[in-house]
Amino acid sequence: MTTVTTDPTYGARGWFARTENWMDERGKGAWIAAMVLGFIFFWPLGLALLFYMIWSKRMFSSKSCTRxxxxxxxxxxxxxxxxxxxxxxxxxxxxxxxxxxxxxxxxxxxxxxxxxxxxxxxxxxxxxxxxxxx
Structure with a gap:
């Protein structure tokens, strides 16, 4: 029998939300470090993180990234x-x-x-x- 879960932390989308929350708790520095590491190891990942930070207004906010x-x-x-x-x-x-x-x-x-x-x-x-x- 298959059960359907409505938990937002379940699956790929939940993984992304958990990662985003974890990074937000650590502030803007964690996002910048992840972006730099992304550029070092795989430049499209760093570029994707940069675009995401700009799109979600994490890059230019005066406060920390907490929601x-x-x-x-x-x-x-x-x-x-x-x-x-x-x-x-x-x-x-x-x-x-x-x-x-x-x-x-x-x-x-x-x-x-x-x-x-x-x-x-x-x-x-x-x-x-x-x-x-x-």
Whole structure:
């Protein structure tokens, strides 16, 4: 009897995902070392790794290659309820400050756009006055 497995770590695709996760845990240096070794031993492999790193944005990211988002890591409980409450309050406050700052930037952009539009309309009115009097 054959059983069908839905485990994502099963088969060739699972092998690739496990290898990718293993490399991500070790950071960008591991990816670069693998690429260099690929070029040394079999240049198409090194080239394939280079293209994959560029395509997956691993090459130019400023952070390490981990796929875990910082928000997911911040939402973990530490077991210390006082610290978890402080962390939750701080994160809430920072998110509020971020949304306020983004709203401020939007108002700033709108004011700049309005000033540029008003300047355009003033120049247009002056130009139309100059052509009407001529």
């Amino acid at each position: 875990k988002s910082s928000r997911a890591m911040m939402s973990r409980n530490t077991g210390n309820s006082a610290f978890d409450a402080y962390k939750a309050d701080t994160l809430r406050r920072l998110e509020e400050e971020q949304s306020n700052f983004e709203a401020f930037l939007e108002r700033l952009r709108e004011a700049k756009d309005k000033a540029e539009f008003d300047q355009f309309m003033d120049e247009r009115a002056k130009r139309d006055d100059g052509t009407a009097s001529a």
